[in-house]
Amino acid sequence: MLVSAEECEAYLANVAGLLERYGVVLTAPGPGADLELLEDDDGALSFEIIGQLPGETATTGAMVEVREELSPLGDGTYRTTSYEYELIDPAANHRRAFHLHDPETFARRYLVAVHEHCEHPLHRVDCPHYAGSPLKDSYAGVGALMDAWVGGPIECSSLTCLE
Numbered sequence: 001m002l003v004s005a006e007e008c009e010a011y012l013a014n015v016a017g018l019l020e021r022y023g024v025v026l027t028a029p030g031p032g033a034d035l036e037l038l039e040d041d042d043g044a045l046s047f048e049i050i051g052q053l054p055g056e057t058a059t060t061g062a063m064v065e066v067r068e069e070l071s072p073l074g075d076g077t078y079r080t081t082s083y084e085y086e087l088i089d090p091a092a093n094h095r096r097a098f099h100l101h102d103p104e105t106f107a108r109r110y111l112v113a114v115h116e117h118c119e120h121p122l123h124r125v126d127c128p129h130y131a132g133s134p135l136k137d138s139y140a141g142v143g144a145l146m147d148a149w150v151g152g153p154i155e156c157s158s159l160t161c162l163e
Helices: 006-022 102-109 138-150
Strands: 002-004 023-028 044-054 063-072 077-088 092-101 116-120
Touching: 002 006, 002 138, 006 023, 006 063, 006 077, 006 138, 063 138, 077 138, 092 138
Parallel strands: none
Antiparallel strands: 002 077, 023 044, 044 063, 063 077, 077 092, 092 116
């Protein structure tokens, strides 16, 4: 995804708003805390949003985690260069995740830049990395997480293992 520097703040707020429309109660950056874009020494922007899915308790409830990094292109625009979209649901006993990080290593080793994680039951890792399709932005990532949450039991065996 490409966004201008001015659009980055709105993008972060819109992703948080989308989660809240799904009923997610945001727990990070923390109740009452402002959403924050962090900038590293190279000018890359990043954010993290964590929330609890509706109808769940804090100790056993399903959680979503959305992390993204946007790197500057030098012309006033930023491009998504890393993301982690996670669903961890202890009550349903599964984890589903969609990742783009360290793409050069994954491309060299597995011939894919993105990968997925799937655990059912939770903490049983039959395959450490599954082949994934790129997700355009955090909106698509949140949609994938919500589809996994409401779609019934997660089926890991239909995914392509990279190892």
